[in-house]
Amino acid sequence: MESQLFTECHYHRFSSGGRTNIYGLALFESSMESGLPVDSEFPSNVLKSFPQDISHKPRSQKKSKAIKHLFVSSFYGITCFVSAMGYWNTVELPLNQDIGEIVSMDVFSSDQSTLIFALSTTEDDGQHNFTLRIYSLDDASQMYIEEAIFRIAEQCQVIRIPFTPMQLFHTGININGESNTCLLLCGNDGGVHLYLRNKSTNKWEDESVRSYFPLLTSLSESSSNILSLDIREIGDLKIVAAGCQNGRLYVSIMKFDTSTGDFAPIDEPAFVVLFSPITSISVFSSSSSESYNVDKLALNRPVYLKECSQYDSVLCSNIMDVDWDGKNEILVGTYGRELLVYKQDVDDHNVLTFKLVWQRSFSHPIYQITNLDLNQDGIEELIVATQHGIHILQPNLEKAKTELLQVLKNLEGLKKELEELKEKSS
Amino acid sequence: MKSICLVDKLIWNFPGNMNPHSFAFGDVDNDEDNEFVIGNLNGELSVFKGNPINGRPVMTVNGLGTITCVAVGDIKNSGKNSVVCVSAEGECNIFDILRNNYTSTTDEENVPTSTRRISEAKMPLIKPNLNDYSRLTLNVPVNCNHILIADIDGDGMNEIILARTDRILHVYYYEMPLPADGSMVNKPSSKDQQNLLTRSGNLITEIAVNRSSKDKSNVNEISPTLKEKKQWFFDDQITSLSTATDPQTSSPLLLVGQPGGHFMKIDKNENLTCPTQMSNDLQCPDELTEVSTEVAKGIKWKNGKSYDVIVLITMDGNFTFFDFQTSTMSRHELQVTHKLFGITAINFFCDESEILPKGQDDDVFVACTWNGNTYIIDRDFNVVKFEFEGRVCAFAAGQYAVVPGCNVPCFIYVDFEDHITVYHNLRVNTKPVQNFMEVMNDQVSQNYNVFTDIMKDYDIEKQNLSTDPCQYSPYITGIFQQCLYKLDDYNTVKENLEEKIKELKRVKHEQIEKAESEKEENENESEKTENEKTENEKAENEKVENETLNEELMSVDD
Numbered sequence: 001m002e003s004q005l006f007t008e009c010h011y012h013r014f015s016s017g018g019r020t021n022i023y024g025l026a027l028f029e030s031s032m033e034s035g036l037p038v039d040s041e042f043p044s045n046v047l048k049s050f051p052q053d054i055s056h057k058p059r060s061q062k063k064s065k066a067i068k069h070l071f072v073s074s075f076y077g078i079t080c081f082v083s084a085m086g087y088w089n090t091v092e093l094p095l096n097q098d099i100g101e102i103v104s105m106d107v108f109s110s111d112q113s114t115l116i117f118a119l120s121t122t123e124d125d126g127q128h129n130f131t132l133r134i135y136s137l138d139d140a141s142q143m144y145i146e147e148a149i150f151r152i153a154e155q156c157q158v159i160r161i162p163f164t165p166m167q168l169f170h171t172g173i174n175i176n177g178e179s180n181t182c183l184l185l186c187g188n189d190g191g192v193h194l195y196l197r198n199k200s201t202n203k204w205e206d207e208s209v210r211s212y213f214p215l216l217t218s219l220s221e222s223s224s225n226i227l228s229l230d231i232r233e234i235g236d237l238k239i240v241a242a243g244c245q246n247g248r249l250y251v252s253i254m255k256f257d258t259s260t261g262d263f264a265p266i267d268e269p270a271f272v273v274l275f276s277p278i279t280s281i282s283v284f285s286s287s288s289s290e291s292y293n294v295d296k297l298a299l300n301r302p303v304y305l306k307e308c309s310q311y312d313s314v315l316c317s318n319i320m321d322v323d324w325d326g327k328n329e330i331l332v333g334t335y336g337r338e339l340l341v342y343k344q345d346v347d348d349h350n351v352l353t354f355k356l357v358w359q360r361s362f363s364h365p366i367y368q369i370t371n372l373d374l375n376q377d378g379i380e381e382l383i384v385a386t387q388h389g390i391h392i393l394q395p396n397l398e399k400a401k402t403e404l405l406q407v408l409k410n411l412e413g414l415k416k417e418l419e420e421l422k423e424k425s426s
Numbered sequence: 427m428k429s430i431c432l433v434d435k436l437i438w439n440f441p442g443n444m445n446p447h448s449f450a451f452g453d454v455d456n457d458e459d460n461e462f463v464i465g466n467l468n469g470e471l472s473v474f475k476g477n478p479i480n481g482r483p484v485m486t487v488n489g490l491g492t493i494t495c496v497a498v499g500d501i502k503n504s505g506k507n508s509v510v511c512v513s514a515e516g517e518c519n520i521f522d523i524l525r526n527n528y529t530s531t532t533d534e535e536n537v538p539t540s541t542r543r544i545s546e547a548k549m550p551l552i553k554p555n556l557n558d559y560s561r562l563t564l565n566v567p568v569n570c571n572h573i574l575i576a577d578i579d580g581d582g583m584n585e586i587i588l589a590r591t592d593r594i595l596h597v598y599y600y601e602m603p604l605p606a607d608g609s610m611v612n613k614p615s616s617k618d619q620q621n622l623l624t625r626s627g628n629l630i631t632e633i634a635v636n637r638s639s640k641d642k643s644n645v646n647e648i649s650p651t652l653k654e655k656k657q658w659f660f661d662d663q664i665t666s667l668s669t670a671t672d673p674q675t676s677s678p679l680l681l682v683g684q685p686g687g688h689f690m691k692i693d694k695n696e697n698l699t700c701p702t703q704m705s706n707d708l709q710c711p712d713e714l715t716e717v718s719t720e721v722a723k724g725i726k727w728k729n730g731k732s733y734d735v736i737v738l739i740t741m742d743g744n745f746t747f748f749d750f751q752t753s754t755m756s757r758h759e760l761q762v763t764h765k766l767f768g769i770t771a772i773n774f775f776c777d778e779s780e781i782l783p784k785g786q787d788d789d790v791f792v793a794c795t796w797n798g799n800t801y802i803i804d805r806d807f808n809v810v811k812f813e814f815e816g817r818v819c820a821f822a823a824g825q826y827a828v829v830p831g832c833n834v835p836c837f838i839y840v841d842f843e844d845h846i847t848v849y850h851n852l853r854v855n856t857k858p859v860q861n862f863m864e865v866m867n868d869q870v871s872q873n874y875n876v877f878t879d880i881m882k883d884y885d886i887e888k889q890n891l892s893t894d895p896c897q898y899s900p901y902i903t904g905i906f907q908q909c910l911y912k913l914d915d916y917n918t919v920k921e922n923l924e925e926k927i928k929e930l931k932r933v934k935h936e937q938i939e940k941a942e943s944e945k946e947e948n949e950n951e952s953e954k955t956e957n958e959k960t961e962n963e964k965a966e967n968e969k970v971e972n973e974t975l976n977e978e979l980m981s982v983d984d
Contacts, residue, residue: 009859013433013813043859044427044811086861288911326913337433361433377862378906391431397865400910404866407909407916408873414923421930 005322005341005358006393007224010043012081012090013389018074022279023104025165025368025385026071030109030296033067034084037066037145043392047091050150068372070383072390073105073119081374082145082241088374091149099133100124106168110181112197114140115148118183120165132159132185134204157204159195163187171231173212174262182212186229190241191220214253215240215269219414224248230281237294238263243278253294272299280317286344286352288321288328318369320380322358322395324403330354331382333366339384340361362386362414428859429811432837434851436828438474438481441844442466444820445494446767447572449840451824452498455523456506462838463509464820464846465493471511471519477828481846485523485559487871491515495588499575501600502650505582512588516568518652522560532808564652567596574667578680580694585655589664598652656696660684661838665767666720670734671808683721687740689748700835701739702738702746717742724771724789726805737791737807741765743900745793745803758807764791764795772835774854790856792837794821800837802855826850853907862906870902 014020035054040044070081080091100123108116117135122128137152148354164229166186173182175196183195183204194209200209210217219226225245232239236256236338250271254263308314318331322341330342338361342354374381374392382393449464454473461484465471469490472483472571491513498507501520509521554860578597579585586598665682672693680692688702717740724735736748743760771789794800798814800821820840825833828850837849909916 004853007853007855008430009428011429018827041427044429061703087859087864287914296894321911324910324913326917350633363431363433373903373907375859375861376903378903378910379862380911386431389431394860397862400862401865401869404906404909405869405873407913410920411909411916412873414920414927418923418927421934422928424934 003399004396006360006395008391009381009394010392011389012044012046012075012079012392014077014079015046015092016076017388018076019387020072020074020224020367020385021103022367024073024102025370025383026105026107027370027372028069028071028107028109028115029066030069030114030116030145031066031141032143032145032148034082034089035146036082036084036089038084038087039089042087043090045090047089048094049148051146053288054144054147067376068374070370070372070374070390071105071107071117072230072368072385073102075101078102078105078117078119078150080145081375081390081392083151083372083374083376085376089146091146093149093153095294098181100129101133103130103165104168104185106170108170108181110197111179112136112199112202113138114143115145115152116170118168118170120161120168122164122187127158128164130161130165132161132165133157134159134183134195136197139350159204159206161185161187161193163189163191166225166227167229169229169231172233177261182207184209184213184216184229184231186226188225190222190225192216193228212253213240214265215250216242218269219244219250227277227279228281230283232283234283234285234294239283241281241283243281245277247274247276247278248272249274249278249281249299251299270299272302279313279315282317282330284319284330286328288326301351303352303354305330305332305340305342305354305356307340308332308334308356309361311338311340312365315366316368318371320371320382322382324400328335329357333369333384335365337362337365337386339366339369362391364388368408427809427811428856429813430814430854432852434849436477436481436848436850438478438483438846438848439844440464440466440472440483440840440846442468442470443842444840445571446820448496449820449838450496450498450509451822451823451826452509453507454498454509454521455731459830460825460833461498462822462824462826462848463496463498463511464840465490465496465511467492469493469513471509471521473509475827476830487519487521487561490515490519494569494571495573497573497575497586501575501586501599502602509572510586512566512570512573514569514571516565516566516570518564520562520564522562524558524560562650564650566780566966567594568653570596572664572667574669574680576669576678576680576947578669578678578692578694579655579678579696580677586652587667588680589667591663593663595658595660595664596654598654599797600649600650602654606872620953627851633648658682658692658698660690662686663718665718666722668721668723668736670723670736670750673733681721681723681736683719683738685716685719687717687738687744687746689719689721689736689738697838701748701750702755717744718767718769720769720793722769722791724772724791725773726788735771735789737769737771739766739769739793741767747805756807760801760809762795762799764797764799766793766795766801768823769793770823772823772825774835774852779958790854792823794818794839798839802854802856808856808858810854810856812837814839816843816847863903865905 006047036051062240067083069083072079076097077095078093080093082089082091100121103122106118110116113136115137119133121133125195134157135152135155137148140148140151143151170181171184173180175387180196185193185195187193187310194207194212195204196207197204219242226242227245228243229352230241238254240252240254241250248271250269252269253266255266255314257264313335314332315335316333320331321327322329327344329344332340332342338359340356341358343357345353345355347353362384366384366386368385370383371380372383373379379395379397384391384393444464444466449462451462453459454461463471463475469488469492471487471490471493475484478484490511493511494514495512497510499509499510500507502508506522511519511521538680558883566588567590569591570588571591574587575584576587577584578587583599586600588596588598617732652727658680662685664682665685668681670679670681672679677694682690682692688700690698690700692698719738719740722737724737725732726735734750736750738746738748743762743766745758745760747756766797770792772792773787773789788805790802790804792800792802796818798816798818800812800814802810802812816839818839819842822838824836826836826848827833828836834850835852837852839847841847
């Protein structure tokens, strides 16, 4: 039997019967730190109100670095997993009950705001009234993140939207040579709606998506419902991938143009027709590092991960290096409650293949998968969001230790060799 | 407190309400696989075996009165287990399963999708076909609600211990008179068994025993009886029964749970003491006297020897370890909102893999609340919580053979909706959440050289680390992260080093060549200065390279 790649170290169940969905998870990267020490009840401690004792902890003098935190929305609230040194703190953000149910969420920061929560919600009145709510907190970089989370609920901009909202996504764009962060909201009207914060009024406003993402405009015109969207920058390329309800997958590759200081499409978007609605897109790169070589022909040569089909619809996917070999694995989560891990390989004809190396069942459908170093110990935790809660899984730490010691040994050996040579030569 | 989610489960059907103690794990058919026996208040007793098809029991007997306790054990001291089922009306039915002839199937179509996994061996399904048994009915006192089959006097023979709701504890032993001809009466009698007959078509044997003592006949003379050995009267309700071994004499002890966090200890010579009252300096008697208390025994290992650990839980969440060797207690509190019950010792070690030596793992303790919160507690009072979704009528933890040939730890929940949920494949680690720094702690100083190169204030970081493992360095973990996830950076570093080595080797080679030519040319003045120059340059280069190396390694922190 294959040894366990991951073991569950904690399961956080949403309080009061909350549920999440496929658009309810966000990673937030910030220099804001946790301000609370490890709780005696860790990891089941949950902070539900503003922590009064937060200011007593002396601020760390260390140079602040970007730390990833995890945010998950359930029907009526947001659960935040605040990463800290060796532990994490769970914060349940109480949102006003009359905002209705949260459909999708994104959490990010921009040049103006340290922390932004964007939520699309549906009201309970049966009228199908949808709203986009944007909570933002400016100049909070000196705050502890727990404080910022409670502060942010105080200010909110509400935008009524005439369509059923789906995925919320933020991405960097370039406006007249200035970099900015925009919010994208997919809707059932076929369109992708772009929101930008007006620098003079400080309000978020609906803008045309055309000038920034031509692909997404053309999709709106063909009224394909975009179920899943991924935009990723790799080096000087920007990859825009959209998966639609009608089974069409569009991919556009944009290249950074040094003369305009912006990305521009390098050729016509490619598309391929699959047979079912596309629920999840991940941009896969075979190596875990930044080196890249985009394969434009990949769409013509699909590789089927056939075991997935045995577990009902695939709802989510994630790309990460689970075994520290520098090569990325593909993780797939299904409605049939199964998590599958595929490892890449090349066959005799030098064609990329994938092999199922590990799987684990969960008690409920899997809606989201992601990875981050939640306890800041250098090892990435695997996060699996199922219907009623969040599973935090750790990789086999003993295996990681063996792996790391090998790397250190190699490094040490090389250094020694170098020093010996130095001595000899002098 | 950690919280976990259990996944692999079986769902069985079992109707009716039940006494929370009327179930037992045990090998009822003597094939070394454990079955699960359960009885309800409507007189239905069922045996579940393996992964039963459609969640149906392999055997069901009806009309057994208000079943209050069930046990599996060798009460006849014959080397074979019997099922003992006691009703509130005072009827004790003893079943011997004569033959096991269930059919098992691995039919694909019968396996529900949820249990079908690629990597796992298929679980054969058991079809209900276990109806060949003998039944013996004996009289016991009414209103028994706890039963235990154990050898409590150290004579090598099992006794039956029955606790009654009127605070009386009875000890019986089974006596089988010498058999005489005509003693066995084959009669396919009562209505319930005819039901079974029509369902299965198997022949049922029944040994009938006249209950009335007035009715003296030759049948009575040769029939087996339960002889009472001893009776105890307690001041308080008997809330649970357990056994243990006296650490001094190695003789058996009977433990009787008493309200208020107490238990009574009865040794083989029938001396009765209350160990918790002798050392109850931790008690708050007024508060606790009426609180129902359960006692359980687990095993801990020390230097290759096993010792008994006694655990007491009160239904309001007090959890006490009692050490017989030192007669000391340690008390902990669980924050519970509902009544806590069903304390059981369980060992998560599973001998699935023969390679591992038979575990000397300490037992952990499991208890459940009525709303489904299950607490798994180890000897250091590390607690792991599992939330069962549903109200719990009865909770059982024990070893059960889901797959033939292997008893594995299982959690069994009986709900109020006529279902039994069996969780198996329990991989529960009670240890607190570990972080990688703790795992690497012993290695950090050994890799001193590598770390000092990368990190200038390494010594300060190391100091922090030794004082508080939680306050460790972001730089050290940064290095971990880089070495494990940014292998290309590591490779760049490696390549740089290798290039430097190559370069040095080349320089060295040149030097040797030069030295040789110098000898030949008999020391040319100008060449000598050039040589010095090269060395200076080289040193300079190294310095620069070392700096870039440091920068590269630090880059993740930025």
